[in-house]
Amino acid sequence: MKPPRAVPWLFLSPFLVLFAAFYVAPVLYAGYLSLFIKKRAGFGPAKEVFGGLTNYVRAFQDSDFLASLLNILKFAAVQIPLMIVLATALALALDASRGRLQGFFRTAFYLPYTIPSVIAGLLWGYLYSKNLSPFNQITGRSFDFLGSDVVLWSIANIVTWTWTGYNMITLYAALQNIPSDLYEAARIDGADGWNLTRFIKLPLLKPSLLLVLIFSIIGTMQIFSEPFVIRPLGYVPDNITPNTYLYLVATRDGNFSYAATLAILLALFTLLLSAVFLRFTRRGGDL
Amino acid sequence: MNKVLMTALTALLAGSALAADPAFPKAPSGKVTLEVWSWVPGLDKTVQAFEKAYPNIDVKVTNLGGGPQTYTKLLTTLKAGTGAPDVAQIEYGFLPAFVDTGGLTDLSTLGANNYRKYFVPWTWGQVSPDGKAVFAIPQDTGPFAMVYNDAGLKKYGVSVPRTWAEYEKAAATVYTKSGGQVKLGNFYATYAPWFMALAWADGAQFFKRDGDRWVQTLNNPTAKKVLNYWYGMIKKGHVGTLNAFTSDYWNAVGAGKVLSNMEAAWGPGGYAGSLKDKTAGQWRAANLPQWTAGSTVRSGNWGGSSNVVTAQSKNKEAAMLFSLWLNLSQSAISNNWVNGGLFPASDAGLDFAVLKDKTKNPSKFFGGQDISAVYARASRGVNVNFQWAPWFPFANDNFNKQMDLMLKGRLTPDQALDAWQRETLAEAKKQGYDVR
Numbered sequence: 001m002k003p004p005r006a007v008p009w010l011f012l013s014p015f016l017v018l019f020a021a022f023y024v025a026p027v028l029y030a031g032y033l034s035l036f037i038k039k040r041a042g043f044g045p046a047k048e049v050f051g052g053l054t055n056y057v058r059a060f061q062d063s064d065f066l067a068s069l070l071n072i073l074k075f076a077a078v079q080i081p082l083m084i085v086l087a088t089a090l091a092l093a094l095d096a097s098r099g100r101l102q103g104f105f106r107t108a109f110y111l112p113y114t115i116p117s118v119i120a121g122l123l124w125g126y127l128y129s130k131n132l133s134p135f136n137q138i139t140g141r142s143f144d145f146l147g148s149d150v151v152l153w154s155i156a157n158i159v160t161w162t163w164t165g166y167n168m169i170t171l172y173a174a175l176q177n178i179p180s181d182l183y184e185a186a187r188i189d190g191a192d193g194w195n196l197t198r199f200i201k202l203p204l205l206k207p208s209l210l211l212v213l214i215f216s217i218i219g220t221m222q223i224f225s226e227p228f229v230i231r232p233l234g235y236v237p238d239n240i241t242p243n244t245y246l247y248l249v250a251t252r253d254g255n256f257s258y259a260a261t262l263a264i265l266l267a268l269f270t271l272l273l274s275a276v277f278l279r280f281t282r283r284g285g286d287l
Numbered sequence: 288m289n290k291v292l293m294t295a296l297t298a299l300l301a302g303s304a305l306a307a308d309p310a311f312p313k314a315p316s317g318k319v320t321l322e323v324w325s326w327v328p329g330l331d332k333t334v335q336a337f338e339k340a341y342p343n344i345d346v347k348v349t350n351l352g353g354g355p356q357t358y359t360k361l362l363t364t365l366k367a368g369t370g371a372p373d374v375a376q377i378e379y380g381f382l383p384a385f386v387d388t389g390g391l392t393d394l395s396t397l398g399a400n401n402y403r404k405y406f407v408p409w410t411w412g413q414v415s416p417d418g419k420a421v422f423a424i425p426q427d428t429g430p431f432a433m434v435y436n437d438a439g440l441k442k443y444g445v446s447v448p449r450t451w452a453e454y455e456k457a458a459a460t461v462y463t464k465s466g467g468q469v470k471l472g473n474f475y476a477t478y479a480p481w482f483m484a485l486a487w488a489d490g491a492q493f494f495k496r497d498g499d500r501w502v503q504t505l506n507n508p509t510a511k512k513v514l515n516y517w518y519g520m521i522k523k524g525h526v527g528t529l530n531a532f533t534s535d536y537w538n539a540v541g542a543g544k545v546l547s548n549m550e551a552a553w554g555p556g557g558y559a560g561s562l563k564d565k566t567a568g569q570w571r572a573a574n575l576p577q578w579t580a581g582s583t584v585r586s587g588n589w590g591g592s593s594n595v596v597t598a599q600s601k602n603k604e605a606a607m608l609f610s611l612w613l614n615l616s617q618s619a620i621s622n623n624w625v626n627g628g629l630f631p632a633s634d635a636g637l638d639f640a641v642l643k644d645k646t647k648n649p650s651k652f653f654g655g656q657d658i659s660a661v662y663a664r665a666s667r668g669v670n671v672n673f674q675w676a677p678w679f680p681f682a683n684d685n686f687n688k689q690m691d692l693m694l695k696g697r698l699t700p701d702q703a704l705d706a707w708q709r710e711t712l713a714e715a716k717k718q719g720y721d722v723r
Contacts, residue, residue, distance in 0.1 A: 038718065039719060040718075040719040040721070045386075045387055045388055045389030046387065046718075058717075129534060129535045130535055131529075131535045132534055232354075232532070233530060233533055234530050234533075235476070235477055235687045235688070237688065238688070251359040251362060252355070252681060253678070253680065253681055253714070254362060254366075254384065254387070255718065256366060
């Protein structure tokens with residue numbers, strides 16, 4: 001006897017309800033908000049009137065928003081490869097090592113990820129402060145890690161510190177899943193060390209690497225807490241990341257409609273970036 | 288006879304020192320619950336006295352800790368049209384931005400103007416820009432004075448500067464005698480209201496209403512004069528540019544590397560709290576240095592806050608009564624000072640004995656000096672006609688950008704202020720304001 005058609009929907013319904021309430025509805029609401037603009041006449045509160053695509057036109061002419069996108073692309077181009085190479089190297093090293101220390105290192109590398117990003121920001125904020133920084137005290141210099149020219153890279157360092165271990169665990173798990181008969185066969189063929197890594201481990205790691213990369217791209221586009229926590233310590237530009245900028249547009253300038261517009265554009269931009277990346281890597285074959 | 292007279296006089300004096308609270312409006316009848324958002328430490332204890340005096344009103348205090356997040360939360364609830372408290376705390380500079388949301392009650396409709404006379408005049412100008420509508424009840428103030436490390440000044444043989452010319456000379460002396468290790472002062476490059484208070488003291492106006500329009504002059508001649516003055520000292524290294532409220536700053540001050548600063552009336556509490564034992568007792572407060580030597584002290588204001596009643600409040604009368612009580616009753620003013628270091632906006636409050644208690648901080652940290660007398664003088668010397676614009680939050684952040692470029696040497700002080708004016712004006716126009 002076939003179960004009634006409604007059964008799968010019944011099981012799916014908790015997810016669908018939550019998905020609709022906390023994902024679809026806010027997105028639709030943001031889309032609706034983005035169509036309004038503020039109109040003022042003399043003093044007093046502004047009126048929200050229908051503005052069509054005015055906000056979208058403004059966004060494409062908004063040098064702060066465009067600069068924030070450029071900032072995050074620069075950031076991603078440097079930080080993501082660095083982090084992935086580091087995470088892969090650590091995963092390979094852990095996989096190759098044996099003994100009790102393996103567990104210790106696995107935990108130690110993963111630990112930064114368990115610290116909330118706000119706390120990580122505060123912690124690093126102290127390590128970066130010009131006159132108290134241990135780095136400056138050891139080297140006897142007075143480098144300003146929070147200077148507006150370098151603060152983007154100081155934030156990149158925090159992000160790398162937080163996420164390398166997390167990515168390492170994903171890659172390490174993938175390495176552990178490689179069947180051992182593959183290694184045995186390779187050894188019989190005379191492969192060892194680097195060859196084993198080059199011809200067995202890395203090719204089989206590719207799907208996991210792609211996953212980690214895609215998550216990193218999406219995560220980078222959403223960076224917010226680190227610059228936000230560091231802002232009170234010195235001058236951090238408003239448009240250091242798209243998220244800090246649109247947050248300020250909403251909460252500082254009180255322009256929720258324009259912030260909604262920027263949020264939608266940022267989401268589309270992220271989607272586009274991920275799609276281009278997937279397309280590119282699929283066509284490219286082996287890494 | 289003499290003795291009797293003395294006793295009578297003493298009784299009279301004691302009576303006047305314990306002047307009665309003003310007559311507050313009649314409390315509404317029936318059970319009322321007020322929700323209050325504030326960042327004043329220990330406010331929950333202060334309101335117990337209110338609940339005792341008005342047993343039918345229940346006050347629920349939520350301490351949001353202050354800072355930008357507090358405003359974010361308030362702005363969101365006002366925008367959403369639901370979830371806002373009855374009473375909230377807002378700094379003067381940010382008040383017009385909230386007025387602009389349409390989410391605040393005009394308290395003049397509830398008779399707030401009857402209480403105008405009890406407040407220091409300039410504070411009322413901050414909450415009632417046109418002298419008619421009243422958008423908040425003044426709470427605390429931040430008139431400007433100079434705090435200085437007396438032992439440090441003596442060490443380098445400089446006397447307390449009374450004019451900016453003397454201050455400049457003293458800064459050079461301290462720098463030279465310490466071999467460049469110690470600075471007399473510090474410029475807070477990421478706090479626009481700090482800089483604006485200095486220009487405010489010299490009569491500067493940054494925003495003005497002009498009929499139905501606005502005029503913005505962030506690059507006014509006084510602002511240029513003040514910024515060029517400080518930039519000159521910064522370039523020579525005579526004053527530093529450490530960021531306010533950072534561990535870097537407190538560390539330098541505690542180590543005796545920064546000897547003075549211009550601070551608001553709520554500032555000394557921060558010195559006493561952040562420096563603890565370091566340099567305790569060595570500090571003093573003096574009048575803000577003046578541009579021209581003279582008898583009247585002119586000052587500006589940094590920060591300070593007010594209490595608004597939201598349009599969403601279901602108990603607006605009770606909410607206004609509470610706001611008035613919180614800022615005019617002896618018990619509340621005293622508690623707010625002791626628990627939160629709030630320097631009163633109430634005129635009578637400036638002379639309360641509790642502000643002069645030498646055994647308690649911040650006076651204790653300041654060597655037992657009655658620093659409130661210095662700040663009371665400053666408060667009464669604050670220019671009355673000073674207005675803020677609804678787009679001030681943007682100007683506040685944009686200032687940091689221009690100062691950053693100036694300190695890097697990419698803009699002169701004049702260019703920095705011109706850019707501040709230009710970029711903020713463009714933003715205000717984008718936000719739909721009729722401004723020039």
